[in-house]
Amino acid sequence: MDWRQLWEICSAPDNVPIVGLIPLLIFYIYLAWKQARANDELIGQLETNPAMAKTHHRKSWPFRPGWQKEIHVWPFLLRMEFLVAMIVTIILMVWSITLNAPLEEPANPNLTMNPAKAPWYFLGLQEMLVYFDPWIAGVVMPTLIIVGLMVIPYIDTNPLGSGYYTWKQRKFSIGTFLFGFIILWIAMIIIGTFIRGPGWQWFWPGQTWDHNRLIYEVNRDLPDLFGITSNLGKAIFGGIVVGGFYAVGGFIMHSLFRRYNPKDYKRMSLLQYSIMMFFVLSMVALPAKMLLRLAWHIKYVWITPWFNV
Amino acid sequence: MPEENGNGNNGKRVGLLERVKAGVKEDVQSLRSDMPAKAKEQIEGLKDPTKTQVYTSIFRHKHDDTPRNRALGVLSNVFLHLHPAKINRDAVRYSYTWGMGGITFYLFIVLTLTGVMLMFYYHPSKVQAFRDVLYLEHDVPFGKLLRNMHRWAAHLMVIAVWLHMFRVFLTGSYKKPREFNWNIGVLLLVFTLLLSFTGYLLPDDQLGFWAVTVGTNMARATPGLGNEGPFGHMLGMTPYNDVRFGLLGGSIVDANALLRSYIWHCIGIPIVASVLMIVHFWRVRKDGGISGPAAVMLASEVKEPKK
Structure with missing residues (x-):
């Protein structure tokens, strides 16, 4: 265990925000969860007791x-706003006095x-570069994230x-958002900040960053495993696999969604439903590709003369 | 006093000197008698400064603690009038809003102020930029504090924006009728990240240089628009005309990239973000104020739209 290495990573001035973000997120998730639970309890009571539902003020806070x-x-x-502004100013002042902004060599x-x-x-996004080519990780994925957020x-x-705040009334949407925000965004940032060392290699927390470490990793492409050698064969095969992921994944999603979310399913138009399917499956595609890479050293699934996936 | 100078009249001729003397005497007399009275009046008036003309011209209403004045305190103030006069009694609870939208805006103001001060010491040129930062850190009074505050406020703003979006999602505040404002918010999130990113290059040190190199190398891979992206070369993209070239003003991160970064950071994006912020805040009010804390709704009460 190299504590010094761990300390160096955690105390690098530009990593301090992400070190601070972790407890902040835990605190605010706890705060949201506490209120969601109280509201869900109240909703449960009101649903079983229609007489109470007519008179109750319908908040978990007293009235x-x-x-x-x-x-x-x-x-x-205004007094709350003033107080918050003062507290933020104090935090910022203390932070600025105790920790210097980084400045490297010219x-x-x-x-x-x-x-x-x-x-x-x-x-x-940089961590995604390990699993996808730059045009996906650096351009398509950010665009999908922005558009995906906008269509929500x-x-x-x-x-x-x-x-x-509620959990029971919105399990699917909150679950999906938590998956996207906590797992795909924050966890990837944490990997990129704390785990990735020289050569963007994987160093566990506390492992010494060895600048000379070489990893002999033979990455394969999925078509190779199936003995496909011709370019045309690879292109067709990859297209089928990627298309199959969306088709089969879409079918599984569909059968789950209409069973567990029948009301939303009934309400949604074809356009809404297919957009949701596309974004959810594209979100799942990231961990799927990560699994292929980390477990089976597979680099590309779909190889064409113009682009690789 | 005679009307005219005596021309053959019997009256005694009054000389100029006498008249002046009499006038001065009168003036002195008035000073003696009027001034103390006026001074007394003045002091009496100052005992209640809220009645002075200067005060009433600035503050348009009284300040006694009445419901009317509390409402006017907000409505008659240009900076506060974005607020309604009254809000939901639970809306001030910190546990509901987390205050993150407000904190983001406050940090934007802090960043604008510290940023403008930093601009006094900074030249966006390869020769000067890095030296300016050194000068700022070692010679300018409180220069280090200024730079640190700008840096940490920027990071804090990114965190605050994320948490704001997280809270808005968890409380379902993007739902009807607030869909459009959620979209403005997403754009503001993007511009916050871009603001922070464009500022990263400005010290012109290794950290910023390589971060921006890594970041803009992605643009090279843009499908159709980057020279290494899918279909890029088919559309005639080279390192000297693709989207990365447009971002950097060159094929490498150099003087032009520094200048472009500086202009986007200090002028371009702040203006766009400010406009979007105006829309964002305006829509919060127009869409019915902040979303909650609202009364919980039961599944049995949902009115299904007729198809």
Whole structure:
């Protein structure tokens, strides 16, 4: 266990935000979960007791007759805003006094940094470069992330859970978002920050970064395993595999979704449904490709003269 | 006092000197008697400064603690009037909103202020840039603190934006009628990351140089628009005309890239982001204020749209 190496990674000034992000995320997930549980309990009570549902104020926070439903922004909200601004300023001041922004040697195109890392918030994308060619990891994936986020309000037809924390009413959408945000984005950033060392090789936390380490890894392409050698054969085979992933995956998703989410399924239009399917399957494609690579050393699935997947 | 100078009149002729003397005497007399009275009046007036003309011209209403004045305090102030006068009593609970949208905006203001101050010490040229940062760190009073604050506020802003989006998702706040504002928010998220990324190159050190090299190398692989991307060379893309060249103003990260980065960072993106922020905040109000905390809805109460 090389504690010094671990300390060097964690205390690198630009890694401090991601070190701070982890406890922050845990805290806020806990905060959301606590409120979701309280609301779900209340929803359960109200559903079994229609008489109570008619009179209850429907929040898990207390409300007594005679209390005003609305309060003045001045002073009740503004004092909160002022307090928050002061706390943020204090945190920022202390942080800026105790920790210096990094400044390396002057830029030198002839001296490559190893590892050359992007800013920490893009390390998820850089980690994806291991599993996909740059045109997918660097261009298509970010575009899909942005477009995918933008279509969310138009494909989520569930009218429940608007304006309050809940889990039971929105299991699928919250589950999918947590998968995308925590597993595909944050976890990838953590791998990129703490695990990847020189040569973008995998170093477990506490393992010494060995700049001379060589890994003899023979990566294969999926068509090779099936003994396909001709270019045309590879292109057709890969197209079938990728198309098959979306077709078979789509079928499995479909059979699960209509069973466990019948109401959403009924509400969604064909366009909404197929867009959702495409994005969910593309999200799953990332860990699927990672598994192929890490477990079976498979580099490409689909090889064509113009692009490789 | 006679009307005219005596021309053959019997009246005594009054000389200029006498008249001036009499006038001055009167003036002195008025100073003696009026000024203390005026001074007294002035001091009386200052005992309640809220009644002065200067005060009432700035603050348009009284400040006694009445519901009307509380509402006016928000409505008659240009900076506060984005708020409604009254809100849902639970909306001020920190556990619901996490305050992340507000923190993001506050950090944007901090970054603008520190950023403008940094601009006084920075030249976006290969010769000067790195030296300017050294100068800032070692010679400018509080220069190091200034740079540190700008850097850490930027990182904090990225985190705050993510957490804001996370909260908005978990509370279902993107649902009808807030779909469009969620989209504006996604764009603001992208611009926040781009703002941070364009700032990364500016110290012109190894860290920024290689981070931007790695980042912009991806642009080379853009399908159709990058020289190494699928179908790129078929469409005539070379390292000297593709999308990466456009981003960097050259085929390598050099002086032009530094200047472009600087202009996007200090002028281009802040303007676009500010416009989007205006729309974002405006839509929060127009879409009915913040989404909650709303009363929980039961599955049995959903009205299915008729098909």
